[in-house]
Amino acid sequence: MTPMIDVVFLLIIFFLVSSHLARRETRLPVELASASGGQLPTASDEFATLTIDDSGTCHLAGQTITVAELPRALAALSRRGDGPVRVRVRIDQSLKFESVRPILRTLAESGVDEISLATTPMGSTGP
Amino acid sequence: MKSPRGAARDGDELNLTTMVDVVFLLLIFFVWTSSFDAPETDLAGALTTLTRDRETSAAAGSRSPLDQPPPPDEIRIRVQSAATGHVSSVNGTAGVSGATLGVSGATLWQLGSARFGELNELLARMRKIQVLGDVSPVIIDAGDDVSVQTAIATLDGVRGLGFSRVAFSTGQAAVAEGP
Numbered sequence: 001m002t003p004m005i006d007v008v009f010l011l012i013i014f015f016l017v018s019s020h021l022a023r024r025e026t027r028l029p030v031e032l033a034s035a036s037g038g039q040l041p042t043a044s045d046e047f048a049t050l051t052i053d054d055s056g057t058c059h060l061a062g063q064t065i066t067v068a069e070l071p072r073a074l075a076a077l078s079r080r081g082d083g084p085v086r087v088r089v090r091i092d093q094s095l096k097f098e099s100v101r102p103i104l105r106t107l108a109e110s111g112v113d114e115i116s117l118a119t120t121p122m123g124s125t126g127p
Numbered sequence: 128m129k130s131p132r133g134a135a136r137d138g139d140e141l142n143l144t145t146m147v148d149v150v151f152l153l154l155i156f157f158v159w160t161s162s163f164d165a166p167e168t169d170l171a172g173a174l175t176t177l178t179r180d181r182e183t184s185a186a187a188g189s190r191s192p193l194d195q196p197p198p199p200d201e202i203r204i205r206v207q208s209a210a211t212g213h214v215s216s217v218n219g220t221a222g223v224s225g226a227t228l229g230v231s232g233a234t235l236w237q238l239g240s241a242r243f244g245e246l247n248e249l250l251a252r253m254r255k256i257q258v259l260g261d262v263s264p265v266i267i268d269a270g271d272d273v274s275v276q277t278a279i280a281t282l283d284g285v286r287g288l289g290f291s292r293v294a295f296s297t298g299q300a301a302v303a304e305g306p
Contacts, residue, residue: 002145009152017159027164033276035283038168088169091275098271105297108174113294117170117279 028059033093035119047088047116048077050107054092056099067103071110078111090118172282173294175266202256202265202290204249205237206281208272234277250284257288264292 028051041047051059058065060073078085087107091100107115235242236249243249253265265285269278278295285293 006148009149013152013156013159016156027167032167033279035168035170035279037283037287038170040166041169090167091279093274093276093279095275096271097269097273097275097278100275101269101271101297104174104295105176108176108297113174115172115174117172117282118167119170119279119283120165121168 028053028062028090030054030090030092031094032090032118032120034122035117036122038117038119038121041088041116047086048074049088049090049118050103051090052092052095052100052103054094056095058103067106070103070106074107074110074112085112086114086116087112088116088118170279170283170286173264173292174297175294176297200261200263202238202253202261202263203268203296204265204281204285205268205270206273206278207235207237207270209233209235209244234273236281246280246284249281250288253285253290254288257290262290264294265290266294266296268296268298 027049030051030053048061053059058067058070060070061077065073074085074087089104089107104115233244234246235244236246237243238249238252241252243252267278267281267285269281282293282295
């Protein structure tokens with residue numbers, strides 16, 4: 001009986017850990033800008049996470065994607081859900097706006113006009 | 128592990144091996160699932176494709192949702208890097224800011240015809256506008272050389288004043304327009 005419980009425990013832990021890793025895959029390491037007015041995300045499943053790393057490369061839901069492929073991917077996501085897809089954008093703070101603007105414009109042209117900007121909470125240095 | 132014989136009957140013995148097994152498993156579980164990442168917060172923002180040549184795009188039937196109702200007055204904030212182009216030559220006071228935000232290079236905020244070298248100066252002006260009850264959408268037009276940190280700090284500051292609709296302009300940059 002004891003070995004069986006051991007094995008079952010191991011399986012449970014394996015599945016928990018692997019699902020945990022799969023969820024964290026969307027949190028690619030980027031240096032986020034700091035802001036004082038941000039709110040902790042609530043239901044993260046409603047968002048598609050678009051990460052723009054310090055080289056300007058886009059990652060949608062953990063997969064590298066080009067700007068040209070972005071509208072199609074967003075359309076596929078919105079077909080899967082009910083309404084227009086909500087996008088959470090994680091942008092490396094060191095990027096210049098000129099490399100971000102085409103991506104944001106593509107988002108806007110794909111019907112995404114409300115975004116969520118991922119930031120790190122700032123202390124009391126706000127205005 | 129060898130347990131002392133005779134201290135208790137066999138059935139009452141605490142089986143240390145199993146307990147250590149379980150404790151190890153729990154230890155591994157908590158170590159693997161604990162997160163050392165800094166928490167991330169979400170800042171609500173908006174995007175607009177409106178540019179300064181909005182009249183032409185509206186005439187051509189722009190798809191932007193902001194174009195559907197008659198366009199309200201908007202407050203447009205230009206954020207530019209003071210190091211680029213003609214702006215620094217026009218405004219002698221540029222070159223003050225940047226350090227407070229931890230951003231290299233000075234930044235210049237422009238609201239209407241007023242220019243500000245510090246974000247706090249811009250926010251003080253915006254607060255006056257907000258006190259007057261103006262709830263127009265705010266559009267942040269960030270220039271090419273402006274860092275994302277500066278653009279987001281501007282959006283964060285303006286939102287903190289109570290402006291609910293703050294959008295990034297994704298149209299043509301103000302810097303790209305000739306003097």
